[in-house]
Amino acid sequence: MGMDTSTAILLSMILPAVAVVLNLVLRSRDNLRDGLTFVIAAATFAVVLTILYNVGGQTTEPLVLFEVLPGLDLAFNVEPLGLMFALLASSLWIVTHIYAIGYMRTNKEMNHARFFACFSFAIFSVMGIAFAANMFTLFLFYEALTLSTYPLVAHKGTPEAIKGARTYLGILISTSIGLQLVAIIWTFGLTGTLDFTQGGILQDHIAGPMAAILLALYAFGIGKAALMPFHRWLPAAMVAPTPVSALLHAVAVVKAGVFTMLKIGIYIFGIDFLATTGASVWLMWLAAFSIVAASVIAMTKDNLKARLAYSTISQLSYVTLGMALATSMGIVGGGLHVVMHAMGKITLFMCAGSIYVATHKTEISDMSGLGRAMPITFGAFLIGALSIIGLPPLGGSWSKWLLMMGAVDTGQMVIIAVLLVSSLLNVAYLMPIVGKGFFIRDNAAAAPVKNLETSPLVWGPPAFTALGCLVLFFFAGYIEAFLMPLGVTN
Template sequence: MSGQQTILMAVTLPLFGALGIALAGRIGANFREAATLLTAVALAYCVWSLAPSLLEGARPAVSVAEVLPGIEIAFAVEPLGMLFAALASLLWIINSLYSIGYMRGNREQRQTRFYVMFAISLAATIGIAFAANLFTLFLFYEALTFATYPLVAHKGDKSTVASARVYIGVLLTTSIGLFLPAIIWTYAAAGTTDFTAGGILEEKLRGPAVGLLLALFVLGIGKAAVMPVHRWLPAAMVAPTPVSALLHAVAVVKAGVFTVTKVIVYIFGIDHLFASPGTGWLVYAAAFTIVAASVVAFRQRNLKRLLAYSTVAQLSYVVMAAAILKPLAEIGAAIHIVAHAFGKITLFFAAGAIYTAAKKTELHELRGIGRRMPITMAAFTIGALSMIGVPPTGGFVSKWYILAGAFEADNYVALFTIVASTALNAAYFLPIVYMAWFAPESGKPPPTHGEAPWPSVLALSLTAALTIAFFLFNGPVLELERQVVAAP
């Protein structure tokens, strides 16, 4: 199969999978879940099969249709997108496994719709990852917003619908109000929106306009959750936990920071942006988001909301790393997408497992739960350590690169922010870990539950293992991402 066919396969496979899941859902739950797993494995195979040729420098691309002159729906695989797609497709398999345990364990309604929309969301994610230009990216970006809406509003009661309204309201307002004008501006200035190594706006746009366009992009890409457009992410926590885990720790939010990184690297070009006035604010905005979100997370009483604010902060690590505008930091941004994904999905899996087994959602209820659910809490601990950036977890690797980039750029704001937020992360994660393992159990009568259903436990063990594995075996990823910043 040629690279072009593989790309088209990867984008359409989840869609056919969705159809298959819908049909299988009519036969029975087992068939439906088998169809989901089958689709996930096939997608991962498809995406991963592109990786070896990419490492050798190939850049498969395919054009589907020219919508307007100079504007086409086209896909091109480059290292950043490859990494993102590989990550999403791998975690979808694990997440599907987890979903089976979670959705059955909690007897959720309308499971077929859940799996179908999940598959469609994945198609949109792969479309974002492989998009060859801003237009295609925007197409799938919006598709992802709409596809995830039914997942967020899954429960369907009044407060859930209200939260889902915030979710779609913020995402659509920013994308239509700021992102789209930014794309059209880019098109008007450069005559193209293709992602090109070194950027397309040098020579075309100069002076303060660059800073303004950057602001339109960063705030318009609401999925990156840079404050003040982060409100949708805590709101999205009303969704079932597998949705929060894969979509709101990996696919959707990473689509946001991925897009920001891509815009910085392939639309502006880091050197052009570095030389332009009025672009330094992005580091400050991201730094503010990191610190503020960490402080807010510190004050949360609900586990999932805490994780959501932690995600807001961690996303801004990626944005800040990209905004440092130095090669090492760009690599750090790319691998932080991966490192955070492994760690955060583990944490969400653990939170969902606790909810499934013990129906507990608040922090103070977690006293002593490590003794009842040792595997879950061990995974949780690994995830938390990765968030803080302690070796031997993946979080350490990416922080290392971001720090190195910040040194290279003499960017002390970034340095200070990383140090401060590490302390804050430790301050809100470690007490939970301590409480879970060492505090005496409370509650009368004493709880009798054990671990969550085995598929969930298996899933979270796998992601915890991945978090550690990423610390040990990150060579190919680094090699791939070096190509992003290599001279074109």
């Protein structure tokens, strides 16, 4: 494919933007609208693949579109982490789009055009985040992502939905403007640049406790990474229709958060700088706390989506932990975990949606025996859950392994213990759902087993991503090799 990389980067953002416009213009032509969006989603994925084909694991020169303020450019480039994120989001967009069509139609939700337009806008923002060449551009799209997903969370328009959406927006905007923006301006004031540079830009400009404070402004300012105590928005966002929870709150939004966290660690602070100053030690402990605490809370939740949300909070902190370890193993493990967890969690969310569409059940205690009626959904759920727990032969095992290696490198035995305990907790809150579904029978004899699975548009996608978890196990080596340049220390 003879497309140059600059064009491809722009195209990967223009295509979803076109989808936004198409959805608004064709608001009453349901089939045409959804069909065209699918084509665009596929095209976007193809464009990102082209970039992979052209660039591979290289880092390209920034493509500057505007100079917004002197030293502040709207600029894009390709580097391994961003490319991986773009590949992940664009491929899962296709899957989720199919799933969303099935879900929205079967469930008779309203305002399809607005929904899909905002959805496409969110993907547009994610592409911008993935290819951002500096912190300013990233922040711009970070905010765009927040604003475009707000209508999705509030989609149902019920008082609970609006309340949830307010919490969502309130925490994300106030952390990003109140803390992250301050950190960005501070960084800019110190260094005069915000470009993502291998090895970081901050060394020689800041030292000691100030570095730790700046890191804190970033870590808490990136609200999307759901680091405790700024995690409340994620459970609140679960009022959204399930496709939103699946793509946005298991993949795009939260992964944009930890992705930003990794970017900060690698390209703003620099791993060496973090390791030598120890600025991130406190963050490592906080992430460890988040991992355990969120898992414990997850066990207490009976609402399936709420449990998955807390599970996400816990898993996101793995990535933050990877960055905070400040070793190449930790960084690569964190990057890998972004992919592995995305694949596993999107499966779980889509299964939850499938159950809801079929039975309108949201509480785990009501799901006894459902596994027999919905074997594909629960089968996919089992695979997704095992991948999250980290059992071979599923993708999730690799990233946890790398993170543990990272912890060994730094000699933090407690962190290793935390990772082990967390895996056990994962088993404790995920397996009972599967167990209930398959082995416990509702009302002993009465319920006849009949197939409750709905449209293939609803159960197909989770089955597909479950398969993905399996495939990733065998391809993890490639991804790891691809991400290796990130961990290079100088």
